[in-house]
Amino acid sequence: MYKNNIFLYPCPVSGRKNQMMGTNWRSIPCKIAELRLDIVLACGQSFRWKEIKPGLWRSVLAKKVWTLKQNDNELFYQIHCGHELETPTDDKHEVKTFSKPKKAQKQGNSDNHGTRVKKEVLPPGDLYFSNAESTLFDYFQLQTSLGELYKKWSSADANFRQVAADFTGIRMLRQDPTENLFAFICSSNNNISRISGMVERMCEKYGDKLCELDGQTYYTFPDIAKLASENVEQELRSLGFGYRAKYINQTAKYIMQNHNDNWLQSLRSVSYEDAHSELLKLPGVGSKVADCVCLMSLDKHSAIPVDTHVWQIASRDYMPKLTKTKSLTDKVYKEIGDFFRNLYGDYAGWAHSVLFSADLKKFQDLKTKKIRQDTQPIRKKRLNESTAKTKKKRKQEK
Incomplete structure (x- = not known):
């Protein structure tokens, strides 16, 4: 229904x-x-x-x-x-089970991402499903209370409060860093549909077959070593990846030559600045892709990926002066990220994702007419404030 x-x-x-x-x-x-x-x-x-x-x-x-x-x-x-999920053969085993979500905490202040856990003894059959549920909790980061975050963001931003009325339940996934990185290398000058097709072709070509279900064959995402093979670039070009094929192959080679399979995962334990800096060393990875990986798989909740879409949202709804900028320079990129971090705090990347999703064409039918109307005065007010500040600054300069 x-x-x-x-x-x-x-x-x-x-x-x-x-x-x-x-x-x-x-x-x-x-x-x-x-x-x-x-x-x-x-x-x-x-x-x-x-x-x-x-x-x-x-x-x-x-x-x-x-x-x-x-x-x-x-x-x-x-x-x-x-x-198979790891299931011991003993009669009973001690496992961790998750309690209800708690308020979001600052990055790095608690183990296991702030999750409250309790120990419970389960028989082997139930242990399989307990591990499965732990996978879902981790993937959707359900230990973080989205309701508490929405309250905080709504109190800080009237525009967010209006948008959130129709767009509840938007949270960040905690993805596998390898899949996340190589998928977003495919995202350069691309759309969601084409990226999805590329990722599936990559899995079909280099992943391991899992099974066939309802006429569809499913594969794992390939490991880095396979993507580092000498013939990968040519094969991916033949599959329609274009110039992205070179970056995928070169990035995989760089990781295998300078690090190991666990290197990307290890970036979860370093600072945002260090993780971002390391990712920028990879071929084909710029600030936006680096921030996507930081936010979506490396636990850097305040990372703000800025593309032309986010630039448009910022200039239209928050930073009217940006309407006069002609390109997304490094300076503008940082200015937009810092603005949202100052506005929303430690989980700014999550809040930015709500605004981003609400602005996608595919989700416009979810908006109520009232919300569309109510956001107009907010935008007008910000524009007037920005204009007044500009005039005041020019007057002082004279």
Whole structure:
């Protein structure tokens, strides 16, 4: 059924294990205000999720094939095939289970990204699903309370408050850094549809086959060593990657020659400045791609990827003086990032993603007419304030 333009599945009759579509579904508690699959999985963070039916999303995650859906209060999942999650053979095992989300904390102030955990003893069968649920919590970063962040951002920004009325549940994914990096190397001068096609062709060519499901074959994302092979650039060019083929192959070679397979993952433990600086050394990686990787897979929550789209949002709704700039220079890039970091704080990258998603053409039908009208006075006020400051500055200079 549809509710507020979101396709929701009815609540299960009983229990967390439900017989639907001939396969068992399991669920974890997750209110739709904390996560909206229809936006988060389609807004250009990850490029492998496909909506196979209204409200049903499928992709490869952690080398397994998953199908997801949701209702108002639960996130449902199926695991169809793929590499087995580690399940010990003892009768009982001690595992970590997650509690309810807590308020977002500053970066680096707590272990396990601020997640409160408790230890619980589970038999082997249930342990498999406990590990699966931990994967979902980590991937969607459900330990971070989005409601608390929205309150903070809304109190700091009237424009965000208006946008958020129609765009709740938009959070950042915590992706595998390797997939995240090479997917965004494909993003140069590209759109979401074409990037998705390139990523899938890369997986088909160099990934490991997992299984066939409903007529579709699923593959893992290739490891860096495979992408570093000598013939990769030529093969990717033949698959339609153009100049991006060279950057993919050269970046993989650089990592293998100067680091190792775990190097990207290790950047999670360094500062934003250091991680960003290291990524800029990679062929084909500029500030925007580096910030995408920092934000979407390296736990740098205040990173702000600035492309022409974000530049337009900033100049239209926040920084009217930028309407006179003719190109996105390094100076303008930093100015926009610093503006949003000062406005939104430690999780500025998450807030920026809400504004970015709300401005995408594909999601315009989600906006109410009232929201469109209410944002106009805010933009006009900022323009008037910017004009007044400019006049005052010129007067002082005279």
